[in-house]
Amino acid sequence: MQSKKINKLFFLILTILLINTELFASPKEFISKLTADASKVLASNETKDEKMLKLINLAKDNVDINGIGMYTLGKYRKSLSENQIKEYKTLFRKYFLKSFSSRLSEYTDPKINVLSEEIINKKYTIVSSVLEASDKRPEIKIDWRVYTINPEKLLVRDLIIEGLSLARTQREEFNSVIQNGDGNIEVLFSNLREFITN
Secondary structure (H helix, E strand, O other): OHHHHHHHHHHHHHHHHHHOHHHHOOHHHHHHHHHHHHHHHHHOOOOHHHHHHHHHHHHHHHEOHHHHHHHHHHHHHHHOOHHHHHHHHHHHHHHHHHHHHHHHOOOOOOOEEEEEEEEOOOOEEEEEEEEOOOOOOOOEEEEEEEEOOOOOOOEEEEEEEOOEEHHHHHHHHHHHHHHHOOOOHHHHHHHHHHHHHO
């Protein structure tokens, strides 16, 4: 009787593991699946708007948009009120999703080879990949910074393209906008609204 209970328990655990395979994926497997899903969307015969909608859903599920948004504010995030932070998160989310999906939707059939992963610490793992060369572009090295603090919900925190961090570049751009507006965060908010509505 005891062995039957153990067998039932074993098969129950095995079933749960099989059903939730993605929850226990390594960062490398996570990026492999994400890039495969994105490539499938981009290679489809759907309209640009349909592709953008699917890419937006992929980003919502797999990118730490709030984390990237707060990072890009740099030192200015410390001086914002709760209402300003709430407004900024809403604006940045819309800005990021529109920017992300519109840029990616220009690609037709990108081939990304995921090569390796390197654990930086308990919070981050860098996954290395290569975007294959085409007639229009050379081979491009892409590193993915994966946030791993919750192993059941891995998230992308940054892309490093040929050594250039997109999150850091965005932070520098936002800081420049704020500085040119004499340190007024509302100038950045206004720029984000303009981008979102155009």
